[in-house]
Amino acid sequence: MKKLRMLSLPYISWVCMFTVVPLLIVIFFAITTPSGKFTILNISNVGRYFSVIVKSILLASIATFISLIIAYPFSYIISRIGGRTGKIAMMIVMLPMWMNFLLRTYAWMTILEKNGLLNKLLVYLNFSPVNIINTKIAVVIGMIYNYLPFMVLPLVSVMKKIEPSVIEAAQDLGSSGFSIFTKIIIPLTMPGVVSGVTMVFVPAVSTFIISRMLGGGGNLLIGDLIDMQFLGNSYNPHLGAAISLVLMVLILLCMSVMNQFECEDMEGKLV
């Protein structure tokens, strides 16, 4: 026992150094003035950016929802293929993740810009070009593209755990297509949906690169706001820390709501 505790020491000190202490510093900054006096002004000032916060949550929610819609059937197919083909399909999903995040987002800029690939293709096919770059749509596309694998991975892993015989049992008892889906597959994959949604929503709501590169100047998100307080021209680390804190609380709230779903699911199992 004692030896085990000794072994955990490096990890504990790591967590203290790089998680707990920085968090305390953020909290400290959020509730003090530049001269070090206590204030709640920073936090109350966050209210001024209410619309940005709402927009961030809205765009991240849309991106998460669309990711789920795309990933769900796709994951199901991958999980049923199995074997070599399944592994290759999984590889293809993961492949973009091996490239740099910035690079991937740049690629979308060249696709979506006014004279980009998409519009060239549309013109070539005799359609009128569309204006996507620097809009909310471009930001959502960027979020979906970058975070889709985080939705696919947990979904595939829960779907793989569904025994084919459970589906056969449902068929045996009179279920066909749609009722198997609603009565068996959806409830059994709920834990994967919950973790997938969390894993996409959290980075999407706090992103700043995607919104800056694809959203132009007009689509600031919370992430950009925080970034500006530290590195931008409106230098104000105290306000930045306060926004970070509010964002963190919001994410925690979202996650606990999501976990509630999972808990209900568990309770159904245990009662």
Next chain:
Amino acid sequence: MKNNVILRLFDICAEFDDELILNKINLRIYDKSFVTLLGPSGCGKTTTLRIIGGFEKPTSGKLFFNSLDITDLPPYKRKVNTVFQKYALFPHLNVFENIAFGLKIRKFSKKEIERNVAAMLELVNLKGFEKRGIERLSGGQQQRVAIARALVNRPKVLLLDEPLGALDLKLRKEMQTELKNIQQQLEITFVYVTHDQEEALTMSDVVVVMNNGQIQQIGSPIDIYNEPQNAFVADFIGESNIINGIMYKDYMVGFLGHDFICVDKGFACNEEVDVVIRPEDVKLLEAGNGRLEGVVESIIFKGVHYEMKVDSAGYSWTVHSTLPKNVGSLVGIDIDPNDIHIMKKMEI
């Protein structure tokens, strides 16, 4: 008194990845009977069951249910239900919801569902477990839920795929009796898959012995045990001594250098045959008596009897007897004509 044929398999062949799994299976299953498909793993018994359930399509051949062709009918339209090998219970539903699943799909009223599920829980001795989650049941209890979940739909035929395979010996024996009782009480046809010959003999009205995708023998447990049609059946059902022999003429067979009178006939003159003798039918006598002589090589106590290996002219007999002999002692061996079973050599 024979009932109607409820299921008929006609020339069923199944091939997966160019491998022949079932080779022309022809089988009539009578209503209200307990039929067991028995064979070693890979013999095609589970595939046969899955074809009846509709989870697998035969490559050729037809399947009739009450003389209606149901070969292409999907599983959810068949009047059969299955108890799966590893139960395949729905992990997100409790005991009540699992059993009610089929009735809910068929849009039974809430009252009817409650009444039927309660009756089933009573039948399988799980009263009071309605709200229990599946993960908190023992293997035996899960098994009972699986049986109740299938039976609640009042199937004409219940398919059971090695349902007791995961249970310990004592529980398995209990469940064997219970299943047999349920089958007789509800008057449903059971098609039961197992590799356990003892299970097959205890429970069934009809045993279908399978090997290499073919039916080896169909018969009552007594027929199968006493009159195996070939050496495979003889060896698979209980232990057997299988010896090469030559049929000189009707009622006369020679093996291990001696002639024996037997009760079989109808073989060609001097045809090579398999002579099958059950271990409990080998009589050990004092040295000097009996037509064969042997040396006891080993002896193991098995509870009811001793199992001895006796070497005689290079053949090692398996002998079951309640009277032990000393290892190394010389003994006489003899066999009653009634206990000598002659079988055609299997074509391999």
